[in-house]
Amino acid sequence: MPDTAPAEAVATASPTAEPVLSVRNLSVSFPGRRGVLKALDDISFDLAPGEILGMVGESGAGKSMTGLAVQRLLEPPGHISGGEVHLLGARIDQLPESQMERLRGKQIGAIFQDPLTSLNPLFTVGHQIAETIRVHLGASRREAMDQARDLLRRVGIPSPDERVNHYPHQFSGGMRQRVVIALALAAQPRLIIADEPTTALDVSIQAQIMSLLRRLCDETGVAMLLVTHDMGVIAQTADRIAVMYAGRLIELAPVQEVLRQPRHPYTRGLIGAIPALRKRVPRLTQIDGSMPRLDAIPPGCAFNPRCPDAGPRCRVDRPELTATPTGIVACWMNAGGVT
Amino acid sequence: MLAFLIKRIGSAILVMLAVAFLAFLIFAVAGDPVEMMVNEQATQADRDALRERLGLDQPFLVQYFTFVINAAQGEFGISYQTQRDVMSLIASRLPATLELVFIASMLSLIVGIPLGVITAIHRGKWFSEGLQFLSIFGVSLPSFVIAILLILVFSVWLGWAPGFGRGETVALGWWTTGLLTPSGRNAIILPAIALALYEITLVMRIVRAEMLEVLRSDFVKFARARGVPRRIIHYRHALRNCLMPVATLTAMNFGTLIAFALVTETVFQWPGMGLLFIQAVLNLDFPIMAAYLVIISAIFVTLNTLVDIIYAVIDPRLRQEKV
DSSP: OOOSHHHHHHHHHSSSSSOSEEEEEEEEEEEETTEEEEEEEEEEEEEOTTOEEEEEOSTTSSHHHHHHHHHTOOOTTOEEEEEEEEETTEEOTTOOHHHHHHHBTTTEEEEOSOHHHHSOTTSOHHHHHHHHHHHHHOOOHHHHHHHHHHHHHHTTOSSHHHHTTSOGGGSOHHHHHHHHHHHHHTTOOSEEEEESTTTTSOHHHHHHHHHHHHHHHHHHOOEEEEEOSOHHHHHHHOSEEEEEETTEEEEEEEHHHHHHOOOSHHHHHHHHTSOOSSSOOSSOOOOOSOOOOGGGOOSSOTTGGGOTTOOGGGGTSOOOOEEOSSSEEOOGGGTTOOO | OHHHHHHHHHHHHHHHHHHHHHHHHHHHHSOOHHHHHSOTTOOHHHHHHHHHHTTTTSOHHHHHHHHHHHHHTTOOOBOTTTOSBHHHHHHHHHHHHHHHHHHHHHHHHHHHHHHHHHHHHTTTSHHHHHHHHHHHHHHHSOHHHHHHHHIIIIIIISOOSOSSSOOOOEEETTEEESTTSHHHHHHHHHHHHHHHHHHHHHHHHHHHHHHHHHHTSHHHHHHHHTTOOHHHIIIIIIHHTTHHHHHHHHHHHHHHHHHHHHHHHHHHTOOSHHHHHHHHHHTTOHHHHHHHHHHHHHHHHHHHHHHHHHHHHHOHHHHHHHO
């Protein structure tokens, strides 16, 4: 049985009582020829209404995997091998596919990385938005198209009456991502999973899209899991940060606290790697080495070979998540020392 | 665009000239037509008169140009066998062939597209792999074998549909159609299936390959993430993105089907151009053979040129590269 201590620690780190999304001890496995790979290992977190939880980490750390697991869109043979996912208090990780299909789009909106390829090139954006509305809310064609226009207006697309009949290729990248956001909002979901929503966009557009997302969360109370490798985006938008490393959650705390005082050495490395605009730093810090492959995770703390502060204990025992004054962290320095 | 048009149409004309030359060669290499047309009691004067009437006393190149100019006007001379105008003979047979090919094309789309979608969606399941395996037979079995099997099973054993002829026909101006009478509709079933089988497997395989490609795309994943039901994802979002190559294949293969129809028509005694051609071969009726070759090639070349031009209209990049 998994230790319940980290789950309790998460609950204390969560600001409100009734979470939109509650993930408990979630594990995702990929059975392969050379044994089972654990892509996610015992992840727990909560998401409150209107909250944006930023999830950061390197490629392969399990950020996107977390989002896909919640939506149950894992590519086979990947599957949830442990833990629970609760949406609005109801357990959803064991629902049959037919019921899950009804939740997707309705309760859980999605935003993908590349707006260029997320939209079907052969249908107008209005058609695609109206389709989502009709599938989930059972509106008539005309009502759905009216709502599609309203949605386009809400996500800041100029002259939506005209634009609703345009095809995806007639929009710029930033405008297209706004269409994708309109699609995510179409059925008034309670949770949005945004997987690298600004990575494919110009920097100047990124800020616009992020402030749009922030505004929508504040207005509608929709909670958002914001998956990104971009610390800057998270610092600007998120309420809390979850740091992932090698399929494990290693730190979770409010953004300001993490930026001010990162507790995990890996988080510290990530923040040190953000270029500051006002200060002139002689050299950005970098984290030596690279994240271990999932079939070669070292014993003890997964980060220990790259950690500047690692002690003998880090190479033997795996640190559990323990409470800090503001959040949780999985590091022996927070749990009695590294020796 | 104009330069592209001129180039495409120019090369189409060149191809047609080459085909006309080959068709014309039939006359040159196949012996003396005069000997075949006259009876044994004809005098030398009779033979010379006929030779002159047919223009066979002219030099080779002059004869070729006369042939090309006449062919361009639809003049292919007179059938040796029936002494009737070749062009009107072929025109009377054209509707039967075109109807057969049209029905076979429709059949290949109506059956091939759903099969392709199903085998793509259920990849790895036994019936999907089974269909995929069966389709190898569709591609590799000669169409006359299929035709004979169909006649044996459905016409001889079961008696469901006639195994030969076209049934009753109705004349609409110069076009005769069998599609308006019950016996005509019955008669077209078996030959259309025999002709379509190869095309069905082609359509199925191309749809399957395209579907597998499209199902991996982001917009399909995104459609799933916004809760669009699978059925709609498969048959609306994914399938629609597969149809472009299918349309091309169908248009391009229309000519191939007309050529293939030759075998099917022979087995089913379907009174189309192909049967006319086979009978002409048996009777050494050269004008009909030459006319058939030229007309079939013209259909082929026209379809190919049209597809090329339509592509260039759709995709400006093609225009650039080819000019």
